[in-house]
Amino acid sequence: MDKYHILLVDDEELALAGIESGVSWSRLGIDTVYKADSMNMALQTIAARHVDLMICDIEMPGGSGLELIRRVREKHPEILCIFYTCHAEFSYCQEAIRLGRWIMC
Numbered sequence: 001m002d003k004y005h006i007l008l009v010d011d012e013e014l015a016l017a018g019i020e021s022g023v024s025w026s027r028l029g030i031d032t033v034y035k036a037d038s039m040n041m042a043l044q045t046i047a048a049r050h051v052d053l054m055i056c057d058i059e060m061p062g063g064s065g066l067e068l069i070r071r072v073r074e075k076h077p078e079i080l081c082i083f084y085t086c087h088a089e090f091s092y093c094q095e096a097i098r099l100g101r102w103i104m105c
Contacts, residue, residue, distance in 0.1 A: 003031030009056040039063030
């Protein structure tokens with residue numbers, strides 16, 4: 001079975017810890033879980049490591065998840081992205097749809 005590498009992106013430390021510990025990643029074929037607390041850290045991780053899947057909060061200070069996926073799409077269109085948010089702002093969904101190859105939770 002192929003092993004995958006995932007990047008979790010959220011500015012909230014508790015959210016990152018909860019997502020990391022709340023899922024049995026190895027049972028899903030995920031070999032490595034990277035974490036980033038900002039758009040810049042996520043981009044640095046992607047530049048330095050192989051990432052197959054990115055799970056990202058949409059709204060973060062210093063650069064939104066939407067901006068992050070725009071930048072990821074430029075150089076790494078193969079990375080599958082999953083967005084999540086607690087905000088009910090429909091414009092986020094509209095923009096995510098425009099960006100393509102995503103999953104919204």
